[in-house]
Amino acid sequence: MASVSVVIPVFNQADLVGATVQAVLNGRVQPAEVIIVNDGSQDDPHRALRVIQETAPVPVKVMDIPHGGPGRARDAGWRAAQGEIIAFTDADALPHPEWLFYGLSGFSAPEVGAVEGKVVSSGVPTVFTHQVHNEFGGQFMTANMLYRRAVIEEVGGFKSRYREDSDLAFSVIERGYEIRFVPEAVVYHPPRRESWTFYFKKANRKRYEALLFRRHPQVAARYIPRFQPTELLILGGELLCLLTIWLGAWSATAGLALLAVGLPKRIAAWLNGRVYSGRDYLLVWILTLVLVPVEAYYHWTGWIKPPR
Numbered sequence: 001m002a003s004v005s006v007v008i009p010v011f012n013q014a015d016l017v018g019a020t021v022q023a024v025l026n027g028r029v030q031p032a033e034v035i036i037v038n039d040g041s042q043d044d045p046h047r048a049l050r051v052i053q054e055t056a057p058v059p060v061k062v063m064d065i066p067h068g069g070p071g072r073a074r075d076a077g078w079r080a081a082q083g084e085i086i087a088f089t090d091a092d093a094l095p096h097p098e099w100l101f102y103g104l105s106g107f108s109a110p111e112v113g114a115v116e117g118k119v120v121s122s123g124v125p126t127v128f129t130h131q132v133h134n135e136f137g138g139q140f141m142t143a144n145m146l147y148r149r150a151v152i153e154e155v156g157g158f159k160s161r162y163r164e165d166s167d168l169a170f171s172v173i174e175r176g177y178e179i180r181f182v183p184e185a186v187v188y189h190p191p192r193r194e195s196w197t198f199y200f201k202k203a204n205r206k207r208y209e210a211l212l213f214r215r216h217p218q219v220a221a222r223y224i225p226r227f228q229p230t231e232l233l234i235l236g237g238e239l240l241c242l243l244t245i246w247l248g249a250w251s252a253t254a255g256l257a258l259l260a261v262g263l264p265k266r267i268a269a270w271l272n273g274r275v276y277s278g279r280d281y282l283l284v285w286i287l288t289l290v291l292v293p294v295e296a297y298y299h300w301t302g303w304i305k306p307p308r
Helices: 014-025 045-055 070-080 099-105 149-155 164-174 198-204 206-215 217-223 229-242 249-271 278-304
Strands: 004-010 033-039 060-065 085-088 112-120 145-148 178-188
Touching: 004 014, 004 070, 004 099, 014 033, 014 045, 033 045, 033 070, 045 060, 060 070, 070 085, 070 164, 085 099, 085 149, 099 112, 099 178, 112 164, 145 149, 145 164, 149 164, 164 178, 164 206, 164 217, 198 206, 198 278, 206 217, 206 278, 229 249, 229 278, 249 278
Parallel strands: 004 033, 004 085, 033 060, 112 178
Antiparallel strands: 085 145, 112 145
16 A cells, blocks of 8 residues: 555644544554644644644654645645655544545556545534535545645646645646545535635635636636626626616616526525524625625636736
8 A cells, every 4th residue: 555644734723633633643544644734823733733743653743834825835745745645634624534545545546646535514504614515526625635746746736825726636637647536535524613704815715716717728617617607697786786877777677686586596505504593694695795796806806917
């Protein structure tokens, strides 16, 4: 069985990363090493991991870098790793004990450059919790991805601060490698409480989605919708409502009709599976009206001036 290094970036999650590392060490297959990349955290992951480092059966290393986002942290991690396979997960995720066993089993042929596992959202999400899940593959989340080290090196590693997972995966696919989905390789990702400002920070990262289409036009089109119909309906409705003063009442009527179609679908997708109050419900309506044009702005800004 190939040697595997587990790489975990951490940014202000010292209270969570210990459980992640312990879950990795409790697995059926032991990695050759665990590398935690401290992405300029303001808390102290070194102290949080000291006891684990003293008792772990394999080396648990913490390396410090200036804050630069998860893409740069993962890139520093794999370059410092020694394993033939690099397994990535998040500092707030909990790998299943069979994670590495099934993940490594996916590398059954040389044309398999990477293995994608299932990400299961555990816990009870609310309106303002960040959660991720990947039930059927094709999302390439670095919460649960394993790559051949040689393949990462061949494509030049991570080149983007955000959306780094898709950027790397698309580069690997363009080189002709297969990324195999192995649903038995499971990582649990509990919901993480966030404030409403988180969604505006997330909207800013739409610039990196545009970058994916510039770098990988053919592959990106297979996995990411260029436009969301609900967003076009909401943007069109808002624009027509704003133009009412010049175009007259028909503009307001048409705008409200578009909003009546687009808003409920967008809000239903946001609230799906979440626990929320009446106040949360009202906030979601208001935030959706604001967030959609903000996301569109950053998306087109990314096309005009790609982020570095």
